[in-house]
Amino acid sequence: MVKRGRIIAFFLIVLALAGTIGTTITGITEDMKLGLDLQGGVEILYEVEALDESQEINTEVLEATVQSLRQRVDVLGVSEPNFNIEEPNRIRVQLAGIENEDEARELLSTSARLSFRDVEDNEYLDGSNIEEGSAKQDFDPNTNQPIVTVEFKSADSFGDATREILNNYKDQANHRIVIWMDYEKGDSFKEESKKADPKYISAPTFDEVLNHKNIMISGNFTVESAKQLADILNAGSLPVNLEEKYTTSVGAQFGLQAMDKTIFAGMLGVAFIFLFMLAYYRFPGFIAVVTLSLYIYLVLLVFELMNGVLTLPGIAALILGVGMAVDANIITYERMKEELREGKSVMAAFKAGNSNSLSTIFDANITTLIAATVLFIFGTSSVKGFATLLIVSVVLSFITAVFGARFFLSLWVKSRFLNKRPGWFGVKDADIKDISDKSEVEPTVFGRQFDFVKHRKKFFLASGVLVVLGTLFLSIFGLNLGIDFTSGSRVEINAGNTVSVEEVESHFAELEIEPEKIALSGNDNEIAVARFDSKLEKDTVATIKSHFNAAYGSDPNVSTVSPVVGKELAKNAMLAVLYASIGIIIYVTIRFEFYFALTAILALLHDAFFILALFSITQLEFDITIIAAILTIVGYSINDTIVTFDRIRENLKLKQRVRTFSELAAIVNKSLMQTLARSINTVLTVIVAAIMLYIFGATSITNFSFALVVGLIAGTYSSLFIAAQVWLVWRGRNIKERPIVYVKKKKNDGPQV
Secondary structure, eight states, rough: OOOOHHHHHHHHHHHHEEEEEEEOOOOOOHHSSHHHHHHHHEEEEEEEEOSSSTOOOOOHHHHHHHHHHHHHHHTOOOOSOOEEETTTEEEEEEETTTTTTHHHHHHHHHHOOEEEEEEOOOOOEEEBBTHHHHHHHOTTTTTEEEEEEBBBOOOOOOOHHHHHHHHHOOGGOOBEEEEEESOOOOHHHHHHHTSOOOOSOOOOOOOSSSOOOOEESSSOOHHHHHHHHHHHHHHHOSSEEEEEEEEEEEEHHHHHHHHHHHHHHHHHHHHHHHHHHHHHHHHHHHHHHHHHHHHHHHHHHHHTTTTTTEEEHHHHHHHHHHHHHHHHHHHHHHHHHHHHHHTTHHHHHOOOOOOHHHHHHHHHHHHHHHHHHHHHOOOOTHHHHHHHHHHHHHHHHHHHIIHHHHHHHHHHHTTTTTTTTTGGTTTOOGGGGOOOOOOOOOBBBBBOOOGGGGHHHHHHHHHHHHHHHHHHHHHOOOEEEEEHHHHHEEEEESSSSSOOHHHHHHHHHTTTTOOSSSEEEEESOOOEEEEEEOOHHHOOOOOHHHHHHHSSSSSEEEEEEOOOHHHHHHHHHHHHHHHHHHHHHHHHHHOOHHHHHHHHHHHHHHHHHHHHHHHHHHOOOHHHHHHHHHHEEEEEEEHHHHHHHHHHHHHHHHOOOOOOOHHHHHHHHHHHHHHHHHHHHHHHHHHHHHHHHHHHGGGGEEEEEEEHHHHHHHHHHHHHIHHHHHHHHHHOOOOOSEEEEEEEEEEOOOEEE
């Protein structure tokens, strides 16, 4: 008898969720903070340097510097600036949506130490003598030229300074008070006065003692530059010196196009996953679509509540998260289909499928979390955003797939509506074994059986040949390392239409700047990327931006990395892969055994190597986001491998005693066949999402997407044909001397060798 109450409850819950999502999703997305690569802006990494030998750079000094920088940013009108202190002596500043990058960089880095000196550079007054917040832009009453006015705390202090200068110098030409900004030892008024563009602000003359609180600072000001100087003076001087070590800027048009393209690519990827689940798994696939929709909503909600910043790699992490979240559903549904083919009832298949898949899903998610956590610790900026969203995605995918999907499906199963309807699970009546038949159902894929173990030497040989070829390419051609690792500058120009290398070269020739290399990208070669081995100065960057904005109507993206930061990024990248591998070895050893852990690490190194080899062959630019892709693949590869290992362990328990190599080989091959459909289906969903990102996504994550596609293919190959086979060879060598014996315990089954 069908219990309709449960079915009605299902539809009511789904309708309630749909209503909640439909009415709140717009608000969540509108409140979401967007990163620089989505709305444009500038990111600068400053190294904090002491003003003199007596000053110590400690936490208090860094926090005081951040407060000063925050006051300066307030005058720019940036709604949500982001400041991060990075030990021991660095501050990372992110200004999203900034309109005038040149003004921002000048405003932030200027120490703003105002000093009043004579022509011999002797100091009389400094910024501490000025009333706080008194500086403002005004106009000279005589010439109507823009000026800056400031108010002294005491009229006597300025009067005493002018009186002393009049007494010290008899020559009227030396009756000047030279107003300096950020005077440095060695600067000279006499030398600077000979230049067309001196470093000091102005040097007005006077012929009498000036007992005034209010003074005018004149110079070759525009209204904008006078206002900027007033803002700097009101913000106060910095307690330290700041030196730029890393900068990257993204034009607003670049960010908007990148977001639109990547969201479109994501929608295509998610749509394919939904359609695939419906077509292959039928009714459970519909349940998966419901829970995956809930999963996407929860990821965005939690990320917004965390005040997270959404970046291009973050969107990629969300899309990949959908593909990886569906893996938990696939694992469960494949186990249910196995049970149904064995002749079990829908209720029994549901219970057995959920019970048998739980530990597999748990182990697979934990290893991905290890890789994502390491990436968060060692990543910077947008890579941290990617890692954060990946961690959130993994946790929520476990909750929605394990609890959400099971709850929804249980309502239907317990209603008994699905009894005698195996077709709703994608199982044909002809494939179901008669319950009186006690023979074991041999696993098949596409109606066929494959003997993977028999051909293991061929797989080893194929991988060996590919490794040798990859090593040759890496040793001869190396990697086309981006400025993240080599230092220098990178200028990305969006011409809007097809552009040639010669055309871009001619533009740089007009500026008398010569790039080391120019490459074209985009669907129609509309984007040109110029590389410089040296770090471009701020004035040069401003000139480049102005020129190409006039030529093509949008600011180019400009990134600069100092040699010190480049070396640190390379070091952190290697440490990230190393620590992720160590963490996974420890976990897999605890959960399985050391042989399993060793072969799992061998498989993931195999996958990471092929990404490096393909980048060497194609000479695509290898930047810091590729490390994020590699660590994502590390997590996925281990995920895939553990699913197979978990089935091997389960079959060993069923066998209880394995004494010969042939028995062990049969168990390994059976396990591979049982997990083959799951492996193919999972990689198909994830890889299509990655391919959509590669084809339709923003050009800035094209190489990132390429690395994911290569890694996903390599990860599936290594899980099926390398990891399990290597474990078989290693463990099978001494199987006669050390047979595998499982003895049932009261609570858990444990291996006893």
